[in-house]
Amino acid sequence: MTIAIGHTARSRIVTRGLLFALPAILLMAVIYIIPVIVLMGFSLTDYSLGALNWRFVGLQNFVAAFKDPVFLRSLTNTALYAAIVIPAGVFLGLGVALLVHGRKASRGFWETAYFLPVTATLVAMATVWQFLLHPSLGPVNAAIKWFGFDPVSFLGNPALLIPTMALIGVWQILGFNMVLFLAGLTAIPQDLHEAARMDGARNPIDRFLTVTWPMLGPTTLFVVVTTSISAFKVFETVAVLTKGRSGSETLLYALYLEGFEYSNTGYAAALTLIFLAIVLILSIGQTVRMDRKVHY
Amino acid sequence: MTRKSIDLSGIRKSFGQTQVLADIDLQVREGEFLSLVGMSGCGKSTLLRIIAGLEMPDGGQVAIGGNDVTALDPSDRNLAMVFQSYALYPHMTVRQNIATPLRMRTLSLPARLPLVGRLLAPREARNRIAEAVNDAAEMLQIVHLLDRKPAQLSGGQRQRVALARALVRQPAAFLMDEPLSNLDAKLRAHMRDELAALHRRLGATFIYVTHDQVEAMTMSDRIALMIEGRIEQLGTPDELYRTPATLAVARFIGSPTINLLPAEVSPEGRLQVAGIETGLVTEPGPATLGIRAEDIHLAPEGIPARLIRTETHGADRYLTCQLATGDGQTIVLRQGASDPRPAHPQDKVHLRFAEGSAHVFGPDGRRRNHSHHRMVAA
Numbered sequence: 001m002t003i004a005i006g007h008t009a010r011s012r013i014v015t016r017g018l019l020f021a022l023p024a025i026l027l028m029a030v031i032y033i034i035p036v037i038v039l040m041g042f043s044l045t046d047y048s049l050g051a052l053n054w055r056f057v058g059l060q061n062f063v064a065a066f067k068d069p070v071f072l073r074s075l076t077n078t079a080l081y082a083a084i085v086i087p088a089g090v091f092l093g094l095g096v097a098l099l100v101h102g103r104k105a106s107r108g109f110w111e112t113a114y115f116l117p118v119t120a121t122l123v124a125m126a127t128v129w130q131f132l133l134h135p136s137l138g139p140v141n142a143a144i145k146w147f148g149f150d151p152v153s154f155l156g157n158p159a160l161l162i163p164t165m166a167l168i169g170v171w172q173i174l175g176f177n178m179v180l181f182l183a184g185l186t187a188i189p190q191d192l193h194e195a196a197r198m199d200g201a202r203n204p205i206d207r208f209l210t211v212t213w214p215m216l217g218p219t220t221l222f223v224v225v226t227t228s229i230s231a232f233k234v235f236e237t238v239a240v241l242t243k244g245r246s247g248s249e250t251l252l253y254a255l256y257l258e259g260f261e262y263s264n265t266g267y268a269a270a271l272t273l274i275f276l277a278i279v280l281i282l283s284i285g286q287t288v289r290m291d292r293k294v295h296y
Numbered sequence: 297m298t299r300k301s302i303d304l305s306g307i308r309k310s311f312g313q314t315q316v317l318a319d320i321d322l323q324v325r326e327g328e329f330l331s332l333v334g335m336s337g338c339g340k341s342t343l344l345r346i347i348a349g350l351e352m353p354d355g356g357q358v359a360i361g362g363n364d365v366t367a368l369d370p371s372d373r374n375l376a377m378v379f380q381s382y383a384l385y386p387h388m389t390v391r392q393n394i395a396t397p398l399r400m401r402t403l404s405l406p407a408r409l410p411l412v413g414r415l416l417a418p419r420e421a422r423n424r425i426a427e428a429v430n431d432a433a434e435m436l437q438i439v440h441l442l443d444r445k446p447a448q449l450s451g452g453q454r455q456r457v458a459l460a461r462a463l464v465r466q467p468a469a470f471l472m473d474e475p476l477s478n479l480d481a482k483l484r485a486h487m488r489d490e491l492a493a494l495h496r497r498l499g500a501t502f503i504y505v506t507h508d509q510v511e512a513m514t515m516s517d518r519i520a521l522m523i524e525g526r527i528e529q530l531g532t533p534d535e536l537y538r539t540p541a542t543l544a545v546a547r548f549i550g551s552p553t554i555n556l557l558p559a560e561v562s563p564e565g566r567l568q569v570a571g572i573e574t575g576l577v578t579e580p581g582p583a584t585l586g587i588r589a590e591d592i593h594l595a596p597e598g599i600p601a602r603l604i605r606t607e608t609h610g611a612d613r614y615l616t617c618q619l620a621t622g623d624g625q626t627i628v629l630r631q632g633a634s635d636p637r638p639a640h641p642q643d644k645v646h647l648r649f650a651e652g653s654a655h656v657f658g659p660d661g662r663r664r665n666h667s668h669h670r671m672v673a674a
Binding site: 189191192194195196197198199200201202203205206209210211214215217 | 348349350369370371372375376377379381383384385386387388396397400401405408409461
């Protein structure tokens with residue numbers, strides 16, 4: 001008797017639980033899961049947008065991708081871009097946060113100043129940067145010339161394209177990372193800093209290494225993951241500033257060209273899956289590796 | 297090394313418009329256990345933080361072992377502090393937590409860096425640190441916890457780790473900021489004993505901040521009772537209990553709270569409570585009579601009152617009585633459990649007290665001298 005009652009009670013709890021989870025599951029399915037499955041389907045075909053018939057081609061799209069010089073170039077370009085933006089974005093963000101955290105009266109001003117680029121539209125800002133970096137009209141080159149150096153063609157020299165765009169990327173993400181680090185800094189109990197001073201941490205480096213840096217671990221992990229993802233998603237600067245000329249395509253830009261300019265839907269779907277896989281592996285890898293160190 | 301005197305002279309401190317400390321002079325003797333006690337907001341924690349160097353005084357001087365340290369950074373004062381929150385480094389193991397003060401003081405900056413530091417720190421120095429950490433852990437019986445992190449410890453264990461981190465080196469003095477207030481009552485009583493024992497064993501100077509007069513009374517050599525940024529009275533626990541200098545001290549020290557009765561002193565100097573002669577003689581004018589619960593007894597005759605409540609506390613009984621005359625003032629008295637059974641509630645009783653144990657305070661709250669000319673009257 002009691003077993004039967006227990007059984008029905010439990011199944012009722014399970015049903016109720018499922019009911020509560022259902023809206024979230026539905027949303028996830030509609031927004032993420034079904035599109036990814038459709039994408040996987042597309043990636044195995046030669047479907048192009050508007051075409052009347054299509055063929056199943058197996059993994060040929062993926063094989064083609066790794067033989068496609070444009071895609072391979074976009075991979076290296078994105079890797080270079082990320083290699084600049086991730087460390088610079090994270091450590092400069094931390095540095096700025098430490099400086100701003102020490103201000104009292106002017107803190108609000110600096111926070112706003114550094115956060116403004118985050119709120120600005122990158123497409124519009126890219127146009128501004130185009131002007132700033134212009135070889136003959138731009139103030140940046142005017143300054144370089146004033147110091148007696150030759151003007152630098154930031155957006156003309158193919159070797160400088162990716163580093164220049166990385167610089168803009170750092171400028172854009174700095175404020176966001178700063179705000180995250182500021183939140184992390186505020187959460188560190190004052191007692192710990194005082195305990196470190198009593199324990200003989202005489203100089204700021206000691207206090208930073210003993211208290212601040214380890215206590216920022218969870219924040220740093222989050223900042224590194226979000227910065228990596230936005231670095232791999234770089235698109236607007238390329239679309240506005242270079243349009244991929246002189247071999248400056250990035251992953252998302254190459255993908256955009258294939259999918260929307262050339263209408264190679266099947267191939268673009270395969271590139272998208274590769275992109276997703278890279279982002280997924282990176283974030284899972286970082287989370288698992290750093291998780292062990294940052295949680296106490 | 298751990299027996300330095302600490303001298304404070306003319307310490308002043310304000311936060312904005314609020315004056316927190318007003319001209320504090322205090323000599324902490326070497327090797328003494330001194331408690332700073334008072335209600336929250338009395339400035340005791342600020343005073344401790346000024347001694348530690350975590351807070352700068354607006355004026356005055358702090359000297360440790362005769363040397364002026366007022367301008368020195370906390371790290372250069374060689375003091376150890378136990379925080380109310382324990383302030384353990386959550387990312388470090390217990391072992392690393394305890395080792396931190398030694399690493400900071402004995403290793404060079406490069407040798408303290410993460411990763412590369414291991415290679416740069418001389419083996420001998422590292423061994424010395426490991427030994428000292430083990431000794432401290434043994435003294436506080438936490439050797440089995442050395443490889444855990446603070447999050448895996450109970451409140452009492454964290455308390456021990458914080459103490460071990462303080463005594464792993466030989467500081468000039470130990471500063472403690474309400475270290476027991478986050479523990480449950482039983483553990484707190486136990487740690488009181490341990491702290492007192494630790495003080496005897498180390499012979500070190502302890503400055504202990506607490507709002508709990510029981511902690512201050514049970515552990516201290518001397519107590520500085522602070523009220524509104526001043527030291528109201530400085531003395532041994534006995535002195536504060538037996539001869540409170542002011543009404544505020546009398547009220548703060550002792551449990552249950554001292555009985556305070558409004559009194560009137562006749563022009564001839566006879567002190568009366570609720571119109572009844574007490575036999576005490578002092579200056580004429582209004583006054584307050586203070587009598588501790590253990591100094592009042594039930595007697596066949598004396599001040600008439602009515603018993604309204606009996607509370608049994610194991611070895612003691614507290615009886616609450618209401619005076620039959622005046623405006624119905626209540627008085628608490630303490631009886632031993634072996635004393636004759638208390639009367640039934642609502643019964644009429646008579647109270648008497650030994651005049652020698654009475655405290656008389658003037659309208660300014662200061663203690664007044666008094667004498668007595670005969671036994672308590674009815």
